[in-house]
Amino acid sequence: MTDDKPDPTQDDGLLGLLATALFHGVGAVAGAATADTAASAIVVVRAIVGAARGAATHQVTVEEAHAELRKLIVGLTANDAAADEALDAKFPLGED
Amino acid sequence: MRILSSRAGGARHAGAVAIMLILASACGHSTAERAQQTLATAMAATNAARDSFLAWDGAHQQQLVVEAPNRGEAELKLTAYRARRQTVVAAFTTAYAALAAAATAVPLLEAGKANEAELVARIVEAVQAVDMIKRALAALEGP
Numbered sequence: 576m577t578d579d580k581p582d583p584t585q586d587d588g589l590l591g592l593l594a595t596a597l598f599h600g601v602g603a604v605a606g607a608a609t610a611d612t613a614a615s616a617i618v619v620v621r622a623i624v625g626a627a628r629g630a631a632t633h634q635v636t637v638e639e640a641h642a643e644l645r646k647l648i649v650g651l652t653a654n655d656a657a658a659d660e661a662l663d664a665k666f667p668l669g670e671d
Numbered sequence: 672m673r674i675l676s677s678r679a680g681g682a683r684h685a686g687a688v689a690i691m692l693i694l695a696s697a698c699g700h701s702t703a704e705r706a707q708q709t710l711a712t713a714m715a716a717t718n719a720a721r722d723s724f725l726a727w728d729g730a731h732q733q734q735l736v737v738e739a740p741n742r743g744e745a746e747l748k749l750t751a752y753r754a755r756r757q758t759v760v761a762a763f764t765t766a767y768a769a770l771a772a773a774a775t776a777v778p779l780l781e782a783g784k785a786n787e788a789e790l791v792a793r794i795v796e797a798v799q800a801v802d803m804i805k806r807a808l809a810a811l812e813g814p
């Protein structure tokens with residue numbers, strides 16, 4: 576995304592402003608992690624705005640925050656296991 | 672694959688500014704409603720960052736194994752990466768904890784057991800905690 580292009584959230588009012596701010600702060604991470612392209616960044620911003628709109632009546636809870644953090648820990652554990660499995664497949668124990 | 676885009680560093684604490692704008696705006700919703708909407712947006716952004724970080728993490732670890740010339744070096748690289756990754760995990764942990772703390776303040780405001788200033792402070796803390804994730808990822812990506 577370049578600065579001379581329209582902001583994808585420009586028509587989203589205050590919610591768009593927030594999404595843009597979060598995008599600059601964190602949301603860009605989400606887009607760039609899968610593909611460092613303008614298109615992915617716009618998709619991420621729109622996803623954030625859309626999610627927030629869809630959750631207009633959604634109330635964030637302590638339980639939800641804990642559950643979302645738990646997903647991070649579970650995902651990292653799975654990634655570690657997959658990497659260890661790849662390690663064993665490439666370099667079987669006793670052959671190094 | 673990079674974690675951060677070049678535009679990511681342009682607005683430190685911009686989220687907090689946006690929060691203040693939202694809470695200060697006269698758009699017909701109560702402070703509690705705007706706070707909930709803000710928290711939902713912050714949660715969505717955090718979850719999106721988490722999901723993409725998980726995808727990047729998995730691919731990065733596989734890449735470390737593929738590029739290693741022997742098992743010993745692969746193990747060293749994986750161990751070192753996982754240690755550095757802890758700063759990112761800590762940033763996500765702080766962000767989710769801050770979101771949870773802010774979430775608890777909303778019903779307190781509605782029940783008259785907390786004031787708006789306290790709620791705004793918690794939300795700003797939450798958004799700043801979310802912003803910490805960006806910096807943690809930038810540090811992870813660095814040399």
